[in-house]
Amino acid sequence: MPYIPKISRRPLPEAVPALHASPLLSRLYAARGLQSPEEADLALAHLLPPDGLRGLDTAVDLLLDAIGNDRRIVVVGDFDCDGATGAALAVRGLSMLGARQVGFKVPHRVLHGYGLTPGLVDELIPSSPDLVVTVDSGIACLPGVARAKALGWKVLVTDHHLPGEQLPDADAIVNPNQSGCPFASKALAGVGVMFYLLLAVRRRLREHGLPGMDADLSSLLDLVAIGTVADMVKLDANNRRLVRAGLARIRQGRCQPGVRALAALGGLDLAKLTETDIGFRIGPKINAAGRLEDMALGIECLLADDETRAMDLAESLHAINQERQELQQDMLQEAEQALATIGDDDTDAGPAVLLFQPHWHPGIIGLVASRVKDSRHRPALVFAPSEPGSEELRGSARSIPGFHIRDALAHIDALHPGLISRFGGHAMAAGLSLPAGHLPDFRAAFQALARAWIEPESLQGVLWSDGALAEHELERDTALLLQAAGPWGQGFPPPLFDNAFHVLEWRVLKERHLKLQLALPGSSRAIEAIQFGGYAGRPPPERIHAVYELQTNDWRERRGVQCLIRHLEPV
Known part of the structure; x- marks a missing residue:
C-alpha cells in the first residue's frame, strides 16, 4: 500500500525578513532558509567566482597548454543528462576558447560501465589524445586514470561526486566536494563544474590578451540549466542563478538547435518553458539514449549546429524515450506485483x-x-x-x-x-x-x-506545506508570481499550500483523474482543481483538506488558474 503522508507546515523564523516586495514570496523564501534580499537576487552578477575551486589553476594550465600547442583533447562524458550536457558544453566551450582538436567519447552503460574505465581508455588509443578531460565522472575511476597515465596522456578530472578514500592519480582534479576545497557551493552538477572551469580559462586568456578571450560562454547556459535540473542537485542560490539564466536564454530562443528540437518534439512553447519541462520533458529524452542505446546520440544532438540534423537526432532520442517509457511501465508493474507478495x-x-x-x-x-x-x-x-x-x-x-x-x-x-x-x-x-x-x-x-x-x-513521510492561501490569493496573478519566482526544485521545493475546501462539483477524466470545483469555507466562489490519478472508484468527500500547487491553466487558450492537488483527505 502507498504510504499516507503526514501534513506539516514549514517552520518560519519568528520575524519573517522582507526578502521580496511580495509578503507571500518573503514567507516562501524565509521558509527555504533565505536570510537576506541578496540571497533572493538571482542575477548572474552574484554568481560565486571560480577562485575557490581547488585544483583550478593547475587545470587551467593544462587546458591552456593544450589549446596553445594545438594538442588533441578528448572529453569523456557520462551516460546521463548531466554528463551529456557537460560533454557538449566542454566541446563547444573549448572550441570557442581556441581548441582546434577537441572531440568526445562517452562510455556505454553495458560495454564499459561507469566513467573512465581501462577498457574505454584502450578504445581511445587510435585517436592518440594528449589530454583526457572527464566530465561528471573520474573521481572514482582510479584504474582508468592509471591506464591513461601509463599511455603517457595527461588527465584532467572534473567531477562533483563524493570522492572515496583514495583519489585518482590525475594531473589535475576539479571537484567542489574533494577534501580541502573551499568553494562555497558543494551542489554544482558536473556540467556546472565544467562551466566554471571554462570561465577560469577565459579569464586567464583575458589577462594575457590571447585569442578566445572574447568567447561568449553565456551562450552555453542552456546546457548548464538542463544538466543541473536533470541531475536533481540541490538548487542552492548559485545553482538557481545558473538555471534561471539558462532558462532565460531558452525562453528567448537563444539555445542550441538540439534543445529547440527536443522542446518542439515535446510540444513545448520555448517562451514559456519551465524547470519542470526540463525535468520531465527534455531531460528524459536525453537520458533515454544512455539508458537504452548510446549517449553519443544525445551529445551529438546537443552539438549539432544544423537545424535539420538536430531535429533528426532529436527524433531518434524521442523514439528511444518512448521505448524507455514502455519498459519502465512494465518493470514498475512487476515491481508492484512482487511487493504485494x-x-x-x-x-x-x-x-x-x-x-x-x-x-x-x-x-x-x-x-x-x-x-x-x-x-x-x-x-x-x-x-x-x-x-x-x-x-x-x-x-x-x-x-x-x-x-x-x-x-x-x-x-x-x-x-x-x-x-x-x-x-x-x-x-x-x-x-x-x-x-x-x-x-x-x-x-x-x-x-x-x-x-x-x-x-x-x-x-512516515511528511508532506511539507507553506500554509494556507487566502481567497484573494487564489488568483492567476499569484500563480504567475510563483512561476516567475523560480527556479524551484531539489533543495528549493516548489510551493505547496493546504486549505480546507467544500467540494461543489466533481467528475472523472479518463477514468483515473478527478476534476473538481472547490470553495473555501463560507464562500461560494468556485475554484478549479485537478488531482491526477485521484479517482479510486468512489466520490470524493464533501469536505476535504487538500495540499496543492497553485498553477496557471492555459488549456485551449484559456487564461485561468487551478489547484493541482498532491494529496487530499476528508475533514
Whole structure:
C-alpha cells in the first residue's frame, strides 16, 4: 500500500525578513532558509567566482597548454543528462576558447560501465589524445586514470561526486566536494563544474590578451540549466542563478538547435518553458539514449549546429524515450506485483525494499527505484543483470531523508569485504555492482543495517506545506508570481499550500483523474482543481483538506488558474 503522508507546515523564523516586495514570496523564501534580499537576487552578477575551486589553476594550465600547442583533447562524458550536457558544453566551450582538436567519447552503460574505465581508455588509443578531460565522472575511476597515465596522456578530472578514500592519480582534479576545497557551493552538477572551469580559462586568456578571450560562454547556459535540473542537485542560490539564466536564454530562443528540437518534439512553447519541462520533458529524452542505446546520440544532438540534423537526432532520442517509457511501465508493474507478495514475516521484509528480476533492463532500474521509493517511502534498491545472461548484477539505490545511502553501502563494504564489487553515489542516490550469487547475503546485510540505522519516524513521510492561501490569493496573478519566482526544485521545493475546501462539483477524466470545483469555507466562489490519478472508484468527500500547487491553466487558450492537488483527505 502507498504510504499516507503526514501534513506539516514549514517552520518560519519568528520575524519573517522582507526578502521580496511580495509578503507571500518573503514567507516562501524565509521558509527555504533565505536570510537576506541578496540571497533572493538571482542575477548572474552574484554568481560565486571560480577562485575557490581547488585544483583550478593547475587545470587551467593544462587546458591552456593544450589549446596553445594545438594538442588533441578528448572529453569523456557520462551516460546521463548531466554528463551529456557537460560533454557538449566542454566541446563547444573549448572550441570557442581556441581548441582546434577537441572531440568526445562517452562510455556505454553495458560495454564499459561507469566513467573512465581501462577498457574505454584502450578504445581511445587510435585517436592518440594528449589530454583526457572527464566530465561528471573520474573521481572514482582510479584504474582508468592509471591506464591513461601509463599511455603517457595527461588527465584532467572534473567531477562533483563524493570522492572515496583514495583519489585518482590525475594531473589535475576539479571537484567542489574533494577534501580541502573551499568553494562555497558543494551542489554544482558536473556540467556546472565544467562551466566554471571554462570561465577560469577565459579569464586567464583575458589577462594575457590571447585569442578566445572574447568567447561568449553565456551562450552555453542552456546546457548548464538542463544538466543541473536533470541531475536533481540541490538548487542552492548559485545553482538557481545558473538555471534561471539558462532558462532565460531558452525562453528567448537563444539555445542550441538540439534543445529547440527536443522542446518542439515535446510540444513545448520555448517562451514559456519551465524547470519542470526540463525535468520531465527534455531531460528524459536525453537520458533515454544512455539508458537504452548510446549517449553519443544525445551529445551529438546537443552539438549539432544544423537545424535539420538536430531535429533528426532529436527524433531518434524521442523514439528511444518512448521505448524507455514502455519498459519502465512494465518493470514498475512487476515491481508492484512482487511487493504485494511480501508479508511482514518474510525474509525480504524490512525497512528497505530490494527487488531483482533477471530480465530487467539495467538502464531503467534507477527510475524504478525512484518510483518505488516515492510510493513506499522506503529506501529502494533495484537490481538487474549488467547485460543479458551476465552473472554480474547492477544495482541502483534511492533513499529517504535520514538514511545516507552511500554511507550505508560503504559500511556494508567495510563489514563484508568482497560482497560488493563497486559502489558510489550520494546521500540520496547510489549505484553498485555485485556478483549475482552475493545478492541474498547483500540483502540480509542491507536489511539488518537499515533496521539499525533507520528511525521508525523516518518511515512516515511528511508532506511539507507553506500554509494556507487566502481567497484573494487564489488568483492567476499569484500563480504567475510563483512561476516567475523560480527556479524551484531539489533543495528549493516548489510551493505547496493546504486549505480546507467544500467540494461543489466533481467528475472523472479518463477514468483515473478527478476534476473538481472547490470553495473555501463560507464562500461560494468556485475554484478549479485537478488531482491526477485521484479517482479510486468512489466520490470524493464533501469536505476535504487538500495540499496543492497553485498553477496557471492555459488549456485551449484559456487564461485561468487551478489547484493541482498532491494529496487530499476528508475533514
